[in-house]
Amino acid sequence: MKRIAILGATGSIGTQALEVAREHSSLVKIEVLTAANNAELLIKQALEFLPKTVVITEESKYQHVKEALSATTIEVLTGCDALNDVVKGASIDMVLTALVGFAGLEPTVSAIQAGKDVALANKETLVVAGEHIMSLANQYGTKILPVDSEHSAIFQCLSGESLDSVEKIYLTASGGPFRGKDRSFLAHITKREALKHPNWIMGQKITIDSASLMNKGLEVIEAKWLFNLSIEQIEVIVHPQSIIHSLVQFNDGSLKAQLGLPDMKLPIQYALLHPGRPTNSFQRFDFMDYPQLSFEKPDLETFANLRLAYHAIQQGGNMPCILNAANEVAVAAFLSDEIGFLEMSAIIEETMTLIPFILSPSLVDYISIDREARKIASDLVTKKKKVYQIEK
């Protein structure tokens, strides 16, 4: 029985992880569930899975959750610091980081330091501090199991192989809803259009990241740290059908790919139950539904965010942290109709030029770098907001 804490249980990954837990109730026991705001869903989940502890980080929702669970023995905690404590519980084997954004970093560090394996969905953690996280996992002897579909694919392709035999990897990208469009088109798109991913149903932040290709940029950085690769060994290839989830090319030129329907339950199950592959009732692939799989080069001129992410990781140091923070601010501003789609890249690029470069930040430094980058990016949003409102 794997005893699991799910951070971000009410989100897209969190709810699908609970579907996996339902499917494999004899193999998975849910010990902890957390949410930020969605008290009603958290309560419903808690009453079904009866975890030891739940956390609602938004303090104003605490009393409501506490009262709703008063007839049970479930412990109810609140506040962001509770996430750092709850992952250390003696009864937990693995922590699934399914919360979104920089907020994933500290609980992941706490989980590793407590010797817990991490099923990592929260890619922002590795974008910000990948080198630290991987060396911490090494130091504490814990495993980092990728949940992100591309990284799960690479992880599966590497099973039984030596990392030394990898020539390069191909990270597949759907291209998002605006594949093939130019910048004049992107200047006028709405958030409704950007939130329509062609193949995946996901949380709002990652869906916008997919539309801008920032998601692929974050994934390049995530792959670098997870698999100890140089940036030159990571190539993005657009594959609009999202059936091949990524590929590894070995030194002899041979390629291995992992394929499947675009369904996150598969990589979630693989991470939670690794190395097992228990059977399940999930839908099977039918080749006749996909007679053609196609490939294209990504358009780095139109989709500047992918270029900026490559630039950030080539520079290293605090740059990926700045990129990530500015992106989180820009995506939130786009989602609240404060700026247009193209302004997101402009804000990220400008923020990256305004913060002094630091080559080797400590884990603690990342908290202040993130804060500073958010402040600068927010000021840029305020400036651009005025122009955007006039032009709209």
Ligand SMILES: NC(=O)C1=CN([C@@H]2O[C@H](COP(=O)(O)OP(=O)(O)OC[C@H]3O[C@@H](n4cnc5c(N)ncnc54)[C@H](OP(=O)(O)O)[C@@H]3O)[C@@H](O)[C@H]2O)C=CC1
């Ligand atoms: N969705 C997908 O298919 C994929 C997602 N990922 C990655 O997985 C992570 C989660 O994505 P996704 O499930 O789409 O996101 P969602 O927005 O759907 O869910 C986020 C979850 O985290 C909680 N949360 C949000 N902000 C905070 C915070 N500051 N502190 C604590 N908890 C918080 C939310 O609670 P509440 O509901 O109460 O707001 C919710 O439970 C992201 O890093 C994403 O990039 C990777 C591959 C695929």
Ligand SMILES: CC(=O)[C@@H](O)[C@H](O)COP(=O)(O)O
């Ligand atoms: C499901 C998953 O892993 C997402 O990260 C997905 O890859 C997004 O699709 P894009 O390829 O459009 O970014």
Ligand SMILES: [Mn+2]
């Ligand atoms: Mn992905």
